[in-house]
Amino acid sequence: MKRSFPYSLESLAAVRQLAADFCSNSAINELVCGEMELALNEACTHIISHRGSSTQPDETFHVTLATVGAMLVASVSFPGKRYNFMQPTNTARAKGPAMSLFAAYVTRKMVDMVMYNYLPGNINELRLIKNL
Amino acid sequence: MSNLRIVEHKTGPAGNLIVLRIEGSIDQANIDQLQKTIARVVAGGCARIIANCEKLSFISSSGIGVFIDLKEVLGEKNGELAFAAVTSKFLNIFHKVGVDELFTMFPGEKEALSHFNQGA
Numbered sequence: 001m002k003r004s005f006p007y008s009l010e011s012l013a014a015v016r017q018l019a020a021d022f023c024s025n026s027a028i029n030e031l032v033c034g035e036m037e038l039a040l041n042e043a044c045t046h047i048i049s050h051r052g053s054s055t056q057p058d059e060t061f062h063v064t065l066a067t068v069g070a071m072l073v074a075s076v077s078f079p080g081k082r083y084n085f086m087q088p089t090n091t092a093r094a095k096g097p098a099m100s101l102f103a104a105y106v107t108r109k110m111v112d113m114v115m116y117n118y119l120p121g122n123i124n125e126l127r128l129i130k131n132l
Numbered sequence: 133m134s135n136l137r138i139v140e141h142k143t144g145p146a147g148n149l150i151v152l153r154i155e156g157s158i159d160q161a162n163i164d165q166l167q168k169t170i171a172r173v174v175a176g177g178c179a180r181i182i183a184n185c186e187k188l189s190f191i192s193s194s195g196i197g198v199f200i201d202l203k204e205v206l207g208e209k210n211g212e213l214a215f216a217a218v219t220s221k222f223l224n225i226f227h228k229v230g231v232d233e234l235f236t237m238f239p240g241e242k243e244a245l246s247h248f249n250q251g252a
Contacts, residue, residue: 035228102193
């Protein structure tokens with residue numbers, strides 16, 4: 001299941017709904033689904049907050065959900081120069097570095113593995129993986 | 133569409149206990165709404181707050197952070213923050229994040245009110 005979203009905080013609810021729909025269709029339990037929704041929300045919040053102001057209105061980022069064997073895999077991808085997911089967002093900067101670290105901490109607590117890939121064609125990809 | 137509705141219900145003998153019934157999702161799109169509501173309630177002299185999460189559908193890390201800050205602020209005023217009706221979905225998340233032991237939680241609003249009334 002793949003969908004594209006504009007760089008707007010209003011997209012967050014739709015991203016979470018995509019995860020909820022995928023989990024429901026795949027008979028994945030509510031607790032696992034809730035954890036993936038939160039992890040995806042945090043990753044997308046970071047991307048939107050950090051990149052949103054420098055993108056064109058019609059630019060989008062992409063979210064893909066799949067089950068691979070006994071794993072639930074969500075990937076968030078977008079083109080551009082190499083992206084630093086640990087970089088504090090503007091909101092986090094205002095609150096101090098602890099908030100940004102907390103978001104990263106929460107993301108890592110919700111999934112079993114976080115992988116960053118910089119793919120050919122200058123594509124950033126963040127993979128969030130949960131064992132089922 | 134991200135939606136958040138916070139219904140305030142003042143109670144207690146001096147009106148210094150407030151129940152915030154939170155409906156919908158808390159994320160970065162509406163975190164200001166939650167922060168402003170809480171700031172106004174605290175500035176109004178309320179130091180005892182119950183967050184009723186029965187109709188909460190999502191809370192982000194920033195939302196959890198707001199409640200961690202609120203607990204600290206109320207603690208400095210000899211007040212208290214309690215959660216009511218937290219669903220298993222959020223209990224699981226609070227546990228994984230490690231904030232379940234930080235927050236006082238009750239099965240329902242009635243039990244949370246009873247806790248505060250005993251301490252009044």
